[in-house]
Amino acid sequence: MIKAFNFYFLLLLFPVFGCATHTRYVEPTGPRTLVTSEINIQDFSYAAEDMVQSLLTSGAIDKTQQQPAVLAISRIVNNTTQQIDTDMLVKKIRVALNQSGKVLTTTTMGLGGIAEDPLARDIQQEREFYADKKGPPRLPDYTLSGKIIEQSDRKDNVRQVAYIFQLSLTNDEGLAVWEEEKQIAKQSKRSVIGW
């Protein structure tokens, strides 16, 4: 009787003290994502959203003779302490600009002569060879460059981490026709046990 009671008692305790984890899907763009002091998926979304809105409002991309404008992606420097893929930011901006109908991004021209899509560049070169084209291919009207910076501060038991997203759009004359900066700051309090 006692053994049976012990068994059922342990069975009741299992869900409480067991190693079971509950994992669920969340909307990645929804209001219930986790907030951490590290740079995360929603920070890139907030930054991209602000950048795209600023760029579309500025009208800088409307000034090319031939529409839509052609954009090449230049260097996006990660100056944070974290290892991040800058495409988390850049790809969102590229997709949004593509959807706007105002900008097309070249995938055959990249920093240091490295094409994002080497096969596409080969096809482009083949086509130009057989078409016996005299002039150069359409060059990008703009390049997009930028930097992501991290700044940490601490006072008493509060730690603040700020992420600064900086982007510049440079035209084919080497002039920055649009620039924007977006800051995201997060504060976390030290817990009783540890940080």
Place this chain on the structure above:
Amino acid sequence: MKKKTNSSRVLTCLIAGIALFSSCTTVNTVERATPVGTRHIIADKRIITDSGLHRKVSIVGLNEGTTHGGFLQIQVEVLNQKNSMQAFSYSIEWFDLNGMLIHTPTSVWIPRQIEGGETLAITAVAPTTTAKDFRVKFIEDVRK
């Protein structure tokens, strides 16, 4: 009589204590008495399911315009009627001429903070020139 005086003192101290520890910080503002710019205020339809949130983030007005590139631009003015800072998130959905939702990679719930008595302008630009209608959604801060 003396007992009554003592109890009223205790009550006064209690109220003063609550007032001291509750963060009642509000925003004072100043602006031009007769604004130069004219807002194109549009009629809106509101569906309030969270009246508590509506008191914290009440919608004052909605105005719209168009950018140089032909993108619809909106501005929602919200007011925190409370005396303390409130956190909330908002999201904007854009619809085309047929009422179909336009999906964009940057459409997210954006967290904001509004101080007590503060008026905040939330601005947004449509993702495409085909966006003709919009819906702005608000929710209390539910992030962990």
